[in-house]
Amino acid sequence: MTMRIHFIAIGGSAMHNLAIALHLKGYHISGSDDEIFEPSNSRLEKHGLLPKETGWDTNRITRELDAVILGMHAHPDNPELKKAKEIGVKIYSYPEYLYEQTKDKKRIVIGGSHGKTTITSMVMHVLKTNNVDFDYMVGANLEGFDTMVSLKEDTKIAVFEGDEYLSSPIDLRPKFHLYHPHVALLSGIAWDHINVFPTFDNYVDQFRIFADMIEKDGSLIYFEEDENLQQIADDLRDDISIYPYNSHASIIEDGVTYLVHGERKIRMQVFGKHNLQNISGARHICNEIGITDDQFYRAMTSFKGAARRLEVLSENENCTVFYDFAHSPSKLQATTDAVKSQYANRELIAVMELHTYSSLKKEFLPQYEACMDAADQAFVFFNPKTIEHKRLEPISREEVKKAFANDTLKVFTEPEPLFTMLQKMNWQSKNLLIMSSGNFSGQDLKEFAKKITGDPVNFKNNEKWYSHQNRSI
Structure with a gap:
């Protein structure tokens, strides 16, 4: 008999992947969510799992279900969750x-x-x-x-x-x-x-x-x-x-x-x-x-790394633009040190975004002391609207600079001046490291990287690049 599983908040990063995995295993999958973004939307649609309508509908919760899987995006008072409890459907968390x-x-x-x-x-x-x-x-x-x-x-x-x-x-x-x-x-x-x-x-x-x-x-x-x-x-x-x-x-x-x-x-x-x-x-x-x-x-020898972990966005023979998901102090320091050590003959420009709840909390900021000191130039961005959205106490650019304890560090609260300044820099013998769990308030980081390095496709067809990448083990 085919298992019938319903996902409350199916659009989450982890949730939609689990839904697809169980669908491929032969289970009957249904789901709901009040908002579904990319890439979850396209992936669910590809497998016929995208809900026809957004929002919650208690009619989806019946005794025919074998289980309900509850995502973090849902609230404890979710109406579908409430009905599942009332009629006795087994409720699991994702890890359960x-x-x-x-x-x-x-x-x-x-x-x-x-x-x-x-x-x-x-x-x-x-x-x-x-x-x-x-x-x-x-x-x-x-x-x-x-x-x-x-x-x-x-x-x-x-x-x-x-x-x-x-x-x-x-x-x-x-x-x-x-x-x-x-x-x-x-x-x-x-x-x-x-x-x-x-x-x-x-x-x-x-x-x-x-x-x-x-x-x-x-x-x-x-x-x-x-x-x-x-x-x-x-x-x-x-x-x-x-x-x-x-x-x-x-x-x-x-x-x-x-x-x-x-x-x-x-x-x-x-x-x-x-x-x-x-x-x-x-x-x-x-x-x-x-x-x-x-x-x-x-x-x-063929492992290229996980997505968003020191990922190369674009490069030429004089400059490489890296992106890393780093946001905590230890990750920032490790990633900055790694790029600087690997390319000792190039200057390192490091840019990070304070985006997570912890990173934007005033009491936590001192944990970032000296974590970007390996960079030749360091920049930090945060959006005051993100702080407001997370209902946190406001922080100032001066407080951020003091927390990082780096006299040369510059702090921005708007993305446009930061990225305009970066684009105008001379990138000869320099690398750019961009670190964030966000996207700098809507910046297209891959397109920006191409503007700095030129056309990466033509560069990768360059004979010198090819020979460099294919040395014998």
């Missing part, structure tokens, strides 16, 4: 249903304040390259994968990105508390989501609880230079095996990063200290599920 689908499989869960998307993507890429079929959930688009979620009947492994944010409007547990991994990885802890976890100690506790939920005789892989992770590992149950890791040995030659493994040099398409840490963590996971080092390294 992922566990329900994979409770008989070996679950690998990657958590941490930074790097979890990239490590998950690395593991997925290695498994796919080595023809291992598996279920997965990851928080970014990845080359070679049509969706960010896949669930099948005959797979034995599930690889999940473990987000510490809340599960649903009526389930305030962090998502990764619901997965009960057999193999867990924690990449590091740096305070985030201040609106949910008001103190650092409270935030750290969520990772401790996650580690305690590892299945019997499971394993924890963790970054050993993080003191909080070391303490969590020291306090774990005796039946859990622990595997610390550090940055992978590497060298940089002519702007290209090579991993060093014994006598071998393995050319990478990603770079930076955090990615070297991520690679080590991913290798440990792959070893735990039967992938040899030789299989791992062969696969990793």
